[in-house]
Amino acid sequence: MRIGIPDQAPSGISPDVTAFLKAPKMLINGQSVGGEAPGFDVFNPADGSVLAQVPTASEADVDRAVLAARAAMAGAWGGMPGAERTRLMLRLADLIEENGEELAQLETLENGKSIMLSRLVEVASSAEYLRYMAGWATKIRGETFDVSIAVPPGTRYTAYTRKEPVGVVAAITPWNFPLNMCVWKVAPALAAGCAVVLKPAEETPLTSLRFAELAREAGFPDGVVNVITGDGATGAALVQHPGVDKITFTGSTEVGKKIGTKAMETVKPVTLELGGKAPMVFFDDMDLNLLGPATGIGMFFNSGQTCCAGARIYVQKGIYEEAVATLKAITSSLPIGDGMNPANQINPVVSAKHFDHVKGMIARGIADGATPLLDIAAPGQGYYVAPQLFADARSDTAIMQDEVFGPVATITPFETEEEAIAMANDTRYGLGASLWTRDINRVMKLVPQVQAGTVWVNSHNIPDQNMPFGGFKQSGIGREHGTGALDNYLETKSVCVAYS
Ligand code: NAD
Numbered sequence: 001m002r003i004g005i006p007d008q009a010p011s012g013i014s015p016d017v018t019a020f021l022k023a024p025k026m027l028i029n030g031q032s033v034g035g036e037a038p039g040f041d042v043f044n045p046a047d048g049s050v051l052a053q054v055p056t057a058s059e060a061d062v063d064r065a066v067l068a069a070r071a072a073m074a075g076a077w078g079g080m081p082g083a084e085r086t087r088l089m090l091r092l093a094d095l096i097e098e099n100g101e102e103l104a105q106l107e108t109l110e111n112g113k114s115i116m117l118s119r120l121v122e123v124a125s126s127a128e129y130l131r132y133m134a135g136w137a138t139k140i141r142g143e144t145f146d147v148s149i150a151v152p153p154g155t156r157y158t159a160y161t162r163k164e165p166v167g168v169v170a171a172i173t174p175w176n177f178p179l180n181m182c183v184w185k186v187a188p189a190l191a192a193g194c195a196v197v198l199k200p201a202e203e204t205p206l207t208s209l210r211f212a213e214l215a216r217e218a219g220f221p222d223g224v225v226n227v228i229t230g231d232g233a234t235g236a237a238l239v240q241h242p243g244v245d246k247i248t249f250t251g252s253t254e255v256g257k258k259i260g261t262k263a264m265e266t267v268k269p270v271t272l273e274l275g276g277k278a279p280m281v282f283f284d285d286m287d288l289n290l291l292g293p294a295t296g297i298g299m300f301f302n303s304g305q306t307c308c309a310g311a312r313i314y315v316q317k318g319i320y321e322e323a324v325a326t327l328k329a330i331t332s333s334l335p336i337g338d339g340m341n342p343a344n345q346i347n348p349v350v351s352a353k354h355f356d357h358v359k360g361m362i363a364r365g366i367a368d369g370a371t372p373l374l375d376i377a378a379p380g381q382g383y384y385v386a387p388q389l390f391a392d393a394r395s396d397t398a399i400m401q402d403e404v405f406g407p408v409a410t411i412t413p414f415e416t417e418e419e420a421i422a423m424a425n426d427t428r429y430g431l432g433a434s435l436w437t438r439d440i441n442r443v444m445k446l447v448p449q450v451q452a453g454t455v456w457v458n459s460h461n462i463p464d465q466n467m468p469f470g471g472f473k474q475s476g477i478g479r480e481h482g483t484g485a486l487d488n489y490l491e492t493k494s495v496c497v498a499y500s
Helices: 015-022 059-074 082-098 100-111 115-136 178-192 206-218 232-240 253-265 288-299 317-333 352-367 417-424 440-449 485-489
Strands: 026-028 031-033 037-044 049-056 156-165 168-172 195-199 225-227 246-250 270-273 278-282 310-316 388-391 408-414 432-436 454-457 490-499
Touching (some): 015 049, 015 206, 049 206, 059 168, 059 195, 082 100, 082 115, 082 206, 100 206, 115 178, 115 485, 168 232, 178 195, 178 485, 195 232, 206 225, 253 270, 278 417, 288 310, 288 432, 310 317, 310 417, 317 388, 408 417, 417 440, 432 440, 485 490
Parallel strands (some): 168 195, 168 246, 278 310, 388 408
Antiparallel strands (some): 156 490
């Protein structure tokens, strides 16, 4: 079923969704696989009910998936011209749109997010991302070099580089934007000519499993796209498999460090997109009308479960009282409820475990001396956390230093630009940041001083397929998107030819 109107509530769960939930399967070597080991439950965060049982990949399943990907690289896929890869990827993008409403409903059911976000971000922007990356498949190119080698006398040389697919890619994704993260990994890998084994997060495997079915329907040869499911142990087995040539991971800094360490044991290239604790810096001269989007998109997009979420708000003293009053009013006005109703802007967090984490961080913030500014009620059933803003948080406490990854932010006053930048940079993370001001001279002066992979100005939390994305410091290694995205999946070979 085609994607629904973004802000319209579904008239009911689509029959395709109901049918899919009965027996979701992994995809290994083009076959739907149920797995030998006992499966695991996937829950609906809106009410805590079990949505589906999903297979747990055994070590043998991991092995078969990696070997299938290797065989694909050695077979038809390895020799396929870029233009044919482009055509397959465009077909897959069309299929994502044609099945858009089913994918959007699945995403909202497993993740809890607004159906509007599922339709616009998970489905529509994933299809666009595939199309963008499909274009790069025909634009892979090396360079030629003049060389100065003079031995033996009379011999001449010419040198050039070839870009070759790195091989089998192990892709591991988190739960916050499940289909989007799947496509951010798989699309550039396919454009580069790699084969992929994807392991989505155990909380939200359903849209990746459906994506795998659509990849098969699009006509990708067997073994090019494999999706296996399980928890961190399955991810670890995949990372350690000797048949994997490249690891790409998006998730927490803690797990990223483990994966990076493992990857180095066999010197495998690894891309790490990790956590964040983004600052938003509001200067006295900012347009206060922007506090609406700053709150809805910057701070509480996806109920704050965004790696770039503006979690630390710094406000210059001249507008502090007014800005805090406005942020409180806007936050209090955000409707809380089930993601299937697009009017609800704060939806349940993803899982019971994450609910405990977010509530625990709020309690810890209070215990560490921060002042909660809001007292909002959340629905009792399901994993709902009411949004919270804190004042008086000390910079060395957990609420200022660690990811909450929920609808929670701190607000801190500052006086000077120097003070603001020092505060903004005062965490181990460096993924995103934003400066809010009308003064272009200030912007140009301060942007180089901000330690973050992306700095937004008068906006926040806006990624684009054409704009490199990744982290400074402990927010990661490498960049996704843009012209460089394929480099994550390509090796460079220098060729030096002697002639006389
Ligand atoms: P997580 O690190 O707990 O899990 C991510 C994935 O890693 C899951 O698929 C999980 O099963 C797997 N995993 C866990 N242990 C593993 C191991 N030892 N070896 C291999 N795989 C393992 O993260 P999460 O809770 O799913 O997601 C939230 C985190 O993701 C946040 O920290 C957030 O900031 C981050 N994130 C970052 C970006 C980015 O682009 N930088 C984007 C989205 C989310």
